[in-house]
Amino acid sequence: MRHDVPQTITGEAMNVDYCVVDIEGDEGYEQYPYTDSEGYLSIGIGMCIDKRVPGTGMSREVARYAVRLKVQQIAKDLTTAIPWWVNQPEPIQNVLVNMSYQLGVNGLLGFKHFLALCQEGSYLDAANAGLDSQWAKQCPTRAKKLMDVVNGEFYKE
Numbered sequence: 001m002r003h004d005v006p007q008t009i010t011g012e013a014m015n016v017d018y019c020v021v022d023i024e025g026d027e028g029y030e031q032y033p034y035t036d037s038e039g040y041l042s043i044g045i046g047m048c049i050d051k052r053v054p055g056t057g058m059s060r061e062v063a064r065y066a067v068r069l070k071v072q073q074i075a076k077d078l079t080t081a082i083p084w085w086v087n088q089p090e091p092i093q094n095v096l097v098n099m100s101y102q103l104g105v106n107g108l109l110g111f112k113h114f115l116a117l118c119q120e121g122s123y124l125d126a127a128n129a130g131l132d133s134q135w136a137k138q139c140p141t142r143a144k145k146l147m148d149v150v151n152g153e154f155y156k157e
Contacts, residue, residue, distance in 0.1 A: 020045075071097055077105045084119050092118055095146045102142070103135065111135075118150070127151035 027046030036042045040050035048056040058066075074097050078085050085096055096118075100108045109115070111133065117126035127147040130136060136143035 067101075070101065074100045074105060078108075081105055081109060082115060082119075088118065091149050092123070095149050098142075098146055099135075102139070124151045 024045045029045050030043060033041055033043045033049070036046070036048070040048050040053055042048050042050070049058060050056055078096060078100060085093060088096070096108065111130065114126050114129040117123070117129055127150040130147045130150060131143060133143070
């Protein structure tokens, strides 16, 4: 008997995919939070996220899985929008993904000077350009952390 797959009472492997499709058929799908028929905040496929209901909300495991999926989509979108990004050092790629996660890929694309400097490998100038932005004023801790990576400070010992 496999212990990594939910089991039925008879010990048979449960068909999780069937259950997901069946539940989605009953619950429907909502991309944005909504109030369900009982007045509770829900999202997705009937997932209650209302803090008034014990045992609900999003687990860290589910949240990290969702972020992983979003990061994968961001990477695809960046490859379409700025194909040169795949040739950047990994720390720069990580910064571009992080900024895109917060701002959206279209928001990142608004950083034209910063991106041009990254593309040419002028990372110190790129970091300064990133810090000279409305984003850096609104999110100074995150901006400094990310621009320290861009200018190489994060990796210096």
